Amino acid sequence: MDALEIVDNSLHIEDTASDDSAYHAADSAALLPRLSIFGLGYVGAVSVACFGDLGHRVVGVDIDAAKVDRINAGISPMVELDVPKLLRRGVAMGRVSATIDVRNALHETDISFICVGTPSATDGSCDLRYLQSACENIGAALATKEGYHVLVFRSTIPPGTTRNLLLPIIAKASGKEPGVDFGVAFHPEFLRESTAVADFFAPPKTVVGGIDARSIKAVADLYKDIDEDVLETSLEAAEMVKYVDNTWHALKVSFANEIGKICKVNDIDSHDVMEIFIQDTKLNLSPYYLKPGYAFGGSCLPKDVREIGHLARMAAVTTPLLDSILPSNHAQIQHAMDLITRLVPRRVSFLGLTFKAGTDDLRESPMLPLLTALAEQGVAVQVFDPHLDLKGSVRHHLAHARHSKNDGPDLATMLPEVLNQDLDAVMAHGDVVIVGHRTQDFQAAIAARREGQHVIDLVRLFDQPEDSDTYHGICW
Numbered sequence: 001m002d003a004l005e006i007v008d009n010s011l012h013i014e015d016t017a018s019d020d021s022a023y024h025a026a027d028s029a030a031l032l033p034r035l036s037i038f039g040l041g042y043v044g045a046v047s048v049a050c051f052g053d054l055g056h057r058v059v060g061v062d063i064d065a066a067k068v069d070r071i072n073a074g075i076s077p078m079v080e081l082d083v084p085k086l087l088r089r090g091v092a093m094g095r096v097s098a099t100i101d102v103r104n105a106l107h108e109t110d111i112s113f114i115c116v117g118t119p120s121a122t123d124g125s126c127d128l129r130y131l132q133s134a135c136e137n138i139g140a141a142l143a144t145k146e147g148y149h150v151l152v153f154r155s156t157i158p159p160g161t162t163r164n165l166l167l168p169i170i171a172k173a174s175g176k177e178p179g180v181d182f183g184v185a186f187h188p189e190f191l192r193e194s195t196a197v198a199d200f201f202a203p204p205k206t207v208v209g210g211i212d213a214r215s216i217k218a219v220a221d222l223y224k225d226i227d228e229d230v231l232e233t234s235l236e237a238a239e240m241v242k243y244v245d246n247t248w249h250a251l252k253v254s255f256a257n258e259i260g261k262i263c264k265v266n267d268i269d270s271h272d273v274m275e276i277f278i279q280d281t282k283l284n285l286s287p288y289y290l291k292p293g294y295a296f297g298g299s300c301l302p303k304d305v306r307e308i309g310h311l312a313r314m315a316a317v318t319t320p321l322l323d324s325i326l327p328s329n330h331a332q333i334q335h336a337m338d339l340i341t342r343l344v345p346r347r348v349s350f351l352g353l354t355f356k357a358g359t360d361d362l363r364e365s366p367m368l369p370l371l372t373a374l375a376e377q378g379v380a381v382q383v384f385d386p387h388l389d390l391k392g393s394v395r396h397h398l399a400h401a402r403h404s405k406n407d408g409p410d411l412a413t414m415l416p417e418v419l420n421q422d423l424d425a426v427m428a429h430g431d432v433v434i435v436g437h438r439t440q441d442f443q444a445a446i447a448a449r450r451e452g453q454h455v456i457d458l459v460r461l462f463d464q465p466e467d468s469d470t471y472h473g474i475c476w
């Protein structure tokens with residue numbers, strides 16, 4: 001069946017004239033890029049309906065002939081608010097159609113969206129079979145197409161898949177050169193089922209990664225009337241962000257549920273608590289605490305996470321997520337230790353020892369386990385911290401530090417020997433320098449370090465990390 005012949009104008013529907021939809025665009029199909037959309041499931045069908053409504057000529061493609069027939073009849077293949085209305089109208093206006101003919105769809109359009117399913121395989125990995133098969137068909141069709149074409153992947157796939165797996169399949173099947181004959185982009189999909197059409201026209205964000213600027217621009221231009229601030233990035237970051245988003249959403253649900261259970265056994269209304277929690281957009285629902293880096297510490301977070309775990313245990317409430325926080329934090333300390341010991345240092349300098357910059361508080365500083373472990377291994381350590389002074393607050397804070405869980409036993413005797421208030425002398429000491437605070441002084445010291453001196457950066461000292469053999473970022 002050739003979709004491009006199917007459009008049935010008799011489907012013209014009564015809601016077209018009286019429709020108050022804000023989405024309905026003027027008929028500008030001739031001016032806009034033509035789109036083919038592969039995979040007519042939840043993502044693909046919404047895209048067909050919405051881009052058709054924006055005025056594009058849109059051809060849906062699926063291996064499931066029943067879905068193709070439904071679209072061509074102006075019937076939505078699934079339940080989703082407003083999709084039936086937009087599809088009916090798109091088909092009636094001759095903008096929207098569907099086909100199982102890959103070649104025709106690709107040849108008669110300028111940009112292809114690929115939205116086929118990527119379900120979980122039995123081992124938990126992402127099953128890429130449908131996508132690989134779609135790419136083989138698309139590559140074969142591309143082989144005989146004149147002119148430049150843009151392929152835009154929307155299926156959720158592990159980072160690296162587009163560049164290392166899909167792009168080679170298409171290049172091989174088409175015999176064409178990426179970046180010259182065709183563009184490639186990854187454009188993750190963030191719409192929520194049940195409000196997908198409204199989300200399409202007011203997206204939470206629009207992200208496009210690509211092999212080149214031309215591919216990215218081709219996709220970004222499609223959204224110029226919807227979202228002017230398209231976030232442009234690499235293919236791999238665009239692929240990754242979708243997993244990060246969904247993992248974050250899942251984490252939020254599980255967090256709220258575990259808090260809810262603890263509230264319930266304590267006769268506290270969890271919705272009251274979380275209503276207050278979400279009012280805090282400075283620290284709670286905000287970018288704060290969301291930059292990858294080193295472990296948390298200080299006088300509050302470790303202690304209070306321990307206590308909430310204790311509360312749960314006392315009430316026999318199961319909280320596997322909350323229980324995993326301290327082990328995760330410990331793993332981050334171990335990860336830093338592994339980075340350091342891999343360099344087999346004999347002398348190590350610490351820049352910053354307190355749990356964060358701008359304080360003299362040593363309580364449960366995650367720098368302390370590194371210091372004591374290295375000292376115990378016989379490494380010569382020296383520490384510079386602008387807020388630690390032996391005669392003053394250090395003695396006071398050591399008393400607290402002894403009570404905390406992860407501080408080495410020898411800290412009280414060790415610290416006076418290793419603290420040095422001369423930054424230059426501490427910089428001169430180590431063959432490895434560990435940076436625990438993000439300050440301008442430390443940026444200057446690291447930028448001016450001697451040749452061959454290694455840096456372990458726990459704090460993303462520079463916005464753009466140094467690209468050298470002697471610079472080691474903890475998570476970048």
Ligand SMILES: NC(=O)c1ccc[n+]([C@@H]2O[C@H](COP(=O)([O-])OP(=O)(O)OC[C@H]3O[C@@H](n4cnc5c(N)ncnc54)[C@H](O)[C@@H]3O)[C@@H](O)[C@H]2O)c1
Pocket residue numbers: 038039040041042043044061062063064067115116117118119130131133134135154155156157189190191192193
């Ligand atoms: N459902 C969502 O809300 C959502 C949101 C964001 C991202 N995603 C991702 O988008 C992708 C699609 O999700 P979905 O829920 O729309 O999937 P779906 O299972 O509803 O639909 C996939 C469609 O692809 C078709 N298909 C399979 N092989 C094909 C081929 N070779 N050529 C053409 N069509 C083919 C299938 O017949 C099916 O109609 C997945 O990777 C998913 O993880 C989904």
